[in-house]
Amino acid sequence: MKIRMIALDIDDTLLTSTRKILPSTKSAVQDAVARGIKVVLCTGRPLAGVTPYLTQLALTGDDQYVITYNGAVTESLAGRVVAKHLLDNAAYREITALGQRLNLPTNVLDEHSNIFTADRDVDWWIVEQAAENQAGLFIRDPDELPGDFAIAKGAYVGKESLLDQAEQAVRQALEDRFYVVRAGRNFIEIMDPHVNKGQALRDLARVLDLTPDEIMAVGDEGNDIAMFDVAGLPVAMGNGTAEAKAHAKVIAGTNDEGGLGEVIRQYALQ
Template identity: 30%
Template sequence: MAGFGQNRHGPERPPARHIRLVVSDMDGTLLTPDKQITAQSVAAAQTLRAAGIPLCLVSSRPPGGMEMYFGQLGLNTPYGALNGGTLFNPDRTIRSSLALDPQTVLDALNLLEAQQVDTWLFRGHEWLVRNAQAPLVQAESRTVQTIPTQVTDLRACAHNIGKVAGSTADHAALHEQQTKIGHLLTGRASVALSSKWFLDITPLHANKGHAVRQLAADYGISVNEVACLGDMDNDIPMLSIAGLAIAMGQATPDVQACAHYVSSPNTQEGWARAITDFVLPRCTTGVTLRHAPATPNTPSPQ
């Protein structure tokens, strides 16, 4: 893996000289392994705000699992949940959303269940599970401070789904399923690990790259003026298009290969160091959200 600083093995395009918007992943990036935001990261976020640079979060988390940190960070910006497929306004209303075709949802459920992988469905603010008392559900509920809705038949809830998630403690099996399911759902869905515990299946164009393009347009700027920070496979779509792409020190070689710079790990103030050393020196005049909250929409399934 690359060391801290400029990545000699990174993308051919040069890093942007001017940044007007920051879009960051959460778990493994902004958050420490125990899901905390350090005092240094809070200070770095405050410095961005003082410079007039919006900070927007994009995560595989459901919206509630993101909103729980907004007060600490002083955020009042749009945010992308469910890997960026659903964008929310600061008042928690849906700005825009993409949905999986119902048949794709059913196929994803069948593929995951065949491997005895627990499956969850997400749409808007809803989190649907079969067993709300399952250990992994309970653990995730505590992490994201969101109470799931238990339903008898997930297949009856296949419409307007923004994400199907597979969860298991068998990390090797989940990594294998990323390749297998990704192949089987080619052209119908995006399939990527969001952590070693979770495999996310989202609409084909619902990824963090989509969210970055949408947020840049909402602020009236180019993606070349956006700095993105991430650490996992599901961050690659946004790192690959960002004007300034930064990977955490613990990120895999595939993720780091998309980054102009590699920060220290998220256990060693990687996010704060990235903002201070790589982003703030490039910050220019801030921007304002171009238009009022958009009307929620769910485009035709892919």
């Protein structure tokens, strides 16, 4: 089957280690779009953090799509929502309380790309997260927000060693009711149990009438495995984790070597 949709993780996949899109990557993406292939950025970022890369790739319009918050929101680039799964106020409070109990830097994101934290001493990773995603950053206790305040996801952030120590405790506390994923070395993310990149990709494929064999998915981390399981052609970046590579059919070159552009040309544009 020919590839009709390419799902791309952003960090360490689309972007180099210096957070740039290589000219070879941009060219391959634009050639794919010119052939009618849907190129869908699939990321844990909010939409505001994706928009600069959509602009660079000239992706726009109601017939192109983006998956944000690790699958909590899927929408067209004109703002038409395909699927949305938010967590309610009780979940938000529970995520915040657990972070305080475990002494983990904690923040949550609403569906409008705003970051909220109850941490008065805001960790550097939260500040970096807000800056990188062009997001508002608000320091608020749960009682300062309305009773219907809902979130797209929660996140525990910080040094890799800190999260390594805390990950099992987080999973034991939340995994029976939420989707818990190590989205990167510095992020543990919490979402609706029905949310992941794979489910979002499945929802979008249904709307576009695509079969798994027509989907190529490229990523590098544990949160990309769910979309690997949906795509007929799962591709792990050469710089990806061993876990991601174990679930892939193809290992591309690294993000700094131009591996993404090469693998798009080899498997989607041949």
